Amino acid sequence: MAIDTGQEVGPNAVPVRTREPAKRSLPGIGLLKGLGVTLKHMLQRSITQQYPDEKPNLPPRTRGVIALKEENCTVCYKCSRECPDWCIYIDAHKETHPPAAGGKGRSVKVLDRFAIDYALCMYCGICVEVCPFDALFWAPDFEYAEYDIVEMTHEKERLEEWTYKVLPPPMLEIGAEPPAEEPPGVAPIPAAEVGVPPLAAGVPPASPPRTAGDSPAPSAPEPAAATPTSAAAVAPAPAEHMEVEPDQETLDRVLAEELAKGTDRRVAEGRAKAAAIRAARKKAGQ
Amino acid sequence: MSHGLLLTAGQSFVDGWFNSLWVVVIAKAIIVLVFVLVAPLGVGYMEHKVLAHMQHRLGPMYAGRFHGWAQLLADGVKFVQKEDIVPSAADSGVFSLAPAVVLVPYIAIFVVIPFGKTVWAVNLDVGIFYVLAITSVSIIGIMMAGWASANKFSLIGALRAAAQLIAYELPLILAAAAVVMQAGTLSLVGIADAQHAFWYVLTQPIAFFVFMVAAIAELTRPPFDMPIADSEIIFGAFTEYTGLKFAFFLLAEYAGIVAFSAIASVLFLGGYQPILGLHIIPGFFWMSAKVGALSFFIIWLRATFPRLREDQLQRFAWVVLIPLALADIMVTGVIKVLVK
Numbered sequence: 001m002a003i004d005t006g007q008e009v010g011p012n013a014v015p016v017r018t019r020e021p022a023k024r025s026l027p028g029i030g031l032l033k034g035l036g037v038t039l040k041h042m043l044q045r046s047i048t049q050q051y052p053d054e055k056p057n058l059p060p061r062t063r064g065v066i067a068l069k070e071e072n073c074t075v076c077y078k079c080s081r082e083c084p085d086w087c088i089y090i091d092a093h094k095e096t097h098p099p100a101a102g103g104k105g106r107s108v109k110v111l112d113r114f115a116i117d118y119a120l121c122m123y124c125g126i127c128v129e130v131c132p133f134d135a136l137f138w139a140p141d142f143e144y145a146e147y148d149i150v151e152m153t154h155e156k157e158r159l160e161e162w163t164y165k166v167l168p169p170p171m172l173e174i175g176a177e178p179p180a181e182e183p184p185g186v187a188p189i190p191a192a193e194v195g196v197p198p199l200a201a202g203v204p205p206a207s208p209p210r211t212a213g214d215s216p217a218p219s220a221p222e223p224a225a226a227t228p229t230s231a232a233a234v235a236p237a238p239a240e241h242m243e244v245e246p247d248q249e250t251l252d253r254v255l256a257e258e259l260a261k262g263t264d265r266r267v268a269e270g271r272a273k274a275a276a277i278r279a280a281r282k283k284a285g286q
Numbered sequence: 287m288s289h290g291l292l293l294t295a296g297q298s299f300v301d302g303w304f305n306s307l308w309v310v311v312i313a314k315a316i317i318v319l320v321f322v323l324v325a326p327l328g329v330g331y332m333e334h335k336v337l338a339h340m341q342h343r344l345g346p347m348y349a350g351r352f353h354g355w356a357q358l359l360a361d362g363v364k365f366v367q368k369e370d371i372v373p374s375a376a377d378s379g380v381f382s383l384a385p386a387v388v389l390v391p392y393i394a395i396f397v398v399i400p401f402g403k404t405v406w407a408v409n410l411d412v413g414i415f416y417v418l419a420i421t422s423v424s425i426i427g428i429m430m431a432g433w434a435s436a437n438k439f440s441l442i443g444a445l446r447a448a449a450q451l452i453a454y455e456l457p458l459i460l461a462a463a464a465v466v467m468q469a470g471t472l473s474l475v476g477i478a479d480a481q482h483a484f485w486y487v488l489t490q491p492i493a494f495f496v497f498m499v500a501a502i503a504e505l506t507r508p509p510f511d512m513p514i515a516d517s518e519i520i521f522g523a524f525t526e527y528t529g530l531k532f533a534f535f536l537l538a539e540y541a542g543i544v545a546f547s548a549i550a551s552v553l554f555l556g557g558y559q560p561i562l563g564l565h566i567i568p569g570f571f572w573m574s575a576k577v578g579a580l581s582f583f584i585i586w587l588r589a590t591f592p593r594l595r596e597d598q599l600q601r602f603a604w605v606v607l608i609p610l611a612l613a614d615i616m617v618t619g620v621i622k623v624l625v626k
Contacts, residue, residue: 031590031591034590034591035586035587035590037590038340038586038589038590039340039586041339041340041341041342042336042339042340042589044342046338046339046342046343046344047342048342048343048344050344050347
């Protein structure tokens, strides 16, 4: 039977669950209760904020306007490439810094123009998310309407001014997990090597300003230094890395064998070295 | 009967000021007109504020600098500035006359409403009869608006309004009849005067209930606002109206609230009779306070209850209110005879 009538008769009939019959009360009591609700709410304080007179107290993560901390920007173009609206304009040129002592000069990108067209921006925040060097921040200000649409494009000077409005991030809730950037067990990257302390909060006014000269360089070691620790965390037991000297005896033997087979000398040397290290590990393991 | 004749012979406060009959008539007309144009603004402002606060809002706060007291005046100025549009398919003469036909009866009602023992324009022997007869005229204006607009929503709204009037005029009159039986006079001044000992809401609570429900339905106010149900038929008979004509309809609605509150105050709440014998405060203030309280009640209902469906609305009048009012009249008559 496809149609379930909800009423089953017979010996196996399950008692149909009915709702508890509503308590009969005087007719019209519900209407009076409704009147009571509206009267109660009339006597309560209204929650209206009279906006132009009374400014709203917006939370720190409000997506009001995007601020640019120019000295953190390395002109990596990630923000402008990820922007769904293509509303970020970046112009830059390359400068070659003379080497400290001999060697090749270091090339540095210098920001000429950074502009966000708020007439196009849809406040998705992807640029703030992708920025690897904490150059972009949300500020809760929203009163920047203009009569001319051209004025809605904020150049970097204006974007820099918005950084003064950036609020410190809210406190973590009690019992919340610690932030992922700073796992408590992992030793922080040595400050001397990186140039800045690990970006704990990412608040531009709070973090010590970096000078424009060393800003591109120090960030490079960060990913490299982070890789081994993260790999160790993911894979539980890879072959333990041991520094061993290649076994000279094996090396000579395998090299001679490979050369006898007519293998190319470069390939033969590689195979020989690999075999020598394997042998040396084996020996060390025992 | 002699009691009623005596009251008719009484003088209103204006009669003593001037000797010429025509000057007295003109003075009374001006007083009534000013009252009808000002009092609805007060009720309209009250509606703004009460509805807002019942929804945790503030309502108008800017016009006039202090809590938006001048909001209704600002609205009036805005309505005057609006373009006066008459649809090309509309019957323009009837279309333009309709707002006046709706508004004038409510002005005419205030001629007989007593705001004090001597504060009235005319003390008609048949005051309540006149009032109830003339309130029915405004439905003609709504029908005119509905048919002349050449708009199906207007027509549906007008016909709903007419059906609602037929349904609710009966309980309204029957409830008033019970009071008239108890007071023994049709004069509104006489009815108010007869309540010097106790208010008729104490002896006629059922009639009061029926009268208030029917009055709200007559005004097509929520929860009986089927004729202007904005989610179904836009704004009913007023859909095609703009500018000052539309403002007239709104003014008529608020004048209607004041009028029916005033009638109910006179019939059931003792009119200008003071509470607890506080004769120090003039009757005019007592009457105004009662009218204000009943107007607040009507606005309160709007904030609280959803709209009745058309069939529920008709059923409620014919199945509940009319039998209730008839039974009330019967009981009143029996008690009246027994007490005599």
